[in-house]
Amino acid sequence: MTTSTTRQPIHTSPINLTFLGTASAQPSSTRNHSALTLRLGSDAWLFDCGEATQHQIQKSAVKMGRIEKIFITHTHGDHIFGLLPLMAACLNGAGGTVDGADDPRTQVNLNDSPMEIYGPLGTRAYIRNGLIYTHTLLGRPYVVHELRFPGDPQDGDFTHLPPHRSESPNGRNIPLKTDLNDTGTWRNIYSDNVLSVSAAPILHSVPCVGYVVNEASVPGKIDPTKYIPDIKRTKTPMSVMRRLQEGEDVELSDGTVLSGPPRRPGRKIVVLGDTYDPSPVASLAQGADLLVHEATNAHLPGIDPATKETDTYESVQERAISRGHSTPQMAGKFATLIDAKKLILNHFSARYPGDDDVNEEARKIMEGIRDMASFEYDGPVLCARDLMSEDVVLQQDNR
Structure with missing residues (x-):
């Protein structure tokens, strides 16, 4: 478990979720590749980092210099190809080789507080190889913690290259808990006095992770x-x-x-990567204030002009599952299973436009997708669009 310095309480402020990219596989003119941020007081945590994420950040209220942690759900390119350029931007990067040992660009104090990156096996190797082979120099350190699945090698870095000069040696390989009391989760991979992060594998076409952010208990309402x-x-x-x-x-x-009044549970935010079955994270996600769940494919006869005449709800779901993805109905069922207070659908096929705030046809399509999720879930449902911002406010009746 990584424990940071003491954090100021944030229960008097909303936790803000900003979607930087909401596309699956390929970007479109209205959707960028996958990335979202949680703003927690003065800090920002990034979940996934698809291509051009830093461009999206520049269009948003998120401050690049506030990003202190990055959580990667899986290493498919549409979720990670923007990571190296974003690291260079955040960590005072510079290009080119340096020959002099005294060049200040080579002098990185590894004892400084690093940018922390969490992800499955291969995250560390991808970053290390990318930085070294592109001759990228960083002015601040970073550290990579890998969530190792049972079939993964439990030791090593998955690359023959030595650590990058800015890479902290304190990166952990975190094994999945498989004992009788805690089956199949990574609990408290990060924790401080206010926030903790746990995770679990979710089922996709490649190893994939669902993350659960928990706020510590907060003061009760006093009379x-x-x-x-x-x-x-x-x-x-x-x-x-x-x-x-x-x-x-x-x-x-x-x-x-x-x-004094008893303390109340803090907020819980669940951010899932790509999945056709997120049930392994259900115990950690129970009672979530907000669930972010993919809805890559949908069957929208009479609404989506690209709907195939031969398709049915069943065939679209079968095809989505075969590719490791979900439909809106599947997302709604999981939201119901974990008793989530709110569901935000994300990671849409490029065929579904993301300008439904100004485009009538797009609005009808996204309303159709939302309604399909609502058929299985009776709580509020939103369809994410790029740069959409949503506050997670502490509820008086928080469970």
Whole structure:
């Protein structure tokens, strides 16, 4: 488990999710390759990094310099081809070789706080090979932690090349927990005093990961009128309300003990990679405030003019599964299974335009896709478009 320095609480602010790219396989004129960010207070975490992600960041409210962690779901190109240029941009990269050992571009302090990158086997090798063979120099360090599946080699870097000069030696190979008490998950691969990240394999055509971000418990809602009479009677400073708000017990001068409201669960955000069956992550994802689930293919007769006459709902689903993907109905079923509060559909085929905010035909198509998910799930459903931004607000009735 990686533990950072103390983070300021974020429960008084929304966690913001910004979709930088919502396409599958091929980008279109209205959808970029896969990437999304979580903005957590002043920091940003990136999930996947398809081609041209840094261009999308420049169009958004996300600040490049705020990206401190990157989580890769799988190593298909549409989810990772933008990673190296983004690293170069974030870590003061420079091109070209340097001969002098004293050149300042070669002097990277590996003890500085690194950019942390998480992903399946091959993530470290891809980054190392790409940086070395493109002669890319970085001015700040990075570290790669790999989530190793049971069939993976549990040691080594999956490449013969030595570490890049900016690569921290503290990268971990994290084995999947397979004991009786914790079957098939990577729990708390990152944790601090406010946030933690766990993960589990999900089924795709290649090894793929679903990530679950958990906020630590937050103060309960306090009713001041419950405490003020006793506080005033004992002439206790009103500042004691801050301790009560945190759920503490406070003993007053006359022996009266006041108990603060119980703390409530924080927010839970589930970000899935490509999948035709995410059930292995279900136990971690239970009760999610927000689920991001792919919906690559849909059967939309009478709505999508490109619908094949020979297709049926069953044939489209069968074809999606054969390619490792899901339909909106499959996403809706999983949202129902984990009792999610909100579902956002993502990772759409290039045939589905992403300008439904201004294009009437696109609006009808995306409404049709949303309705298909709603047939299986009775909570709110949104269809992601590039640069769409959604706040995850702490609910009073958070489960």
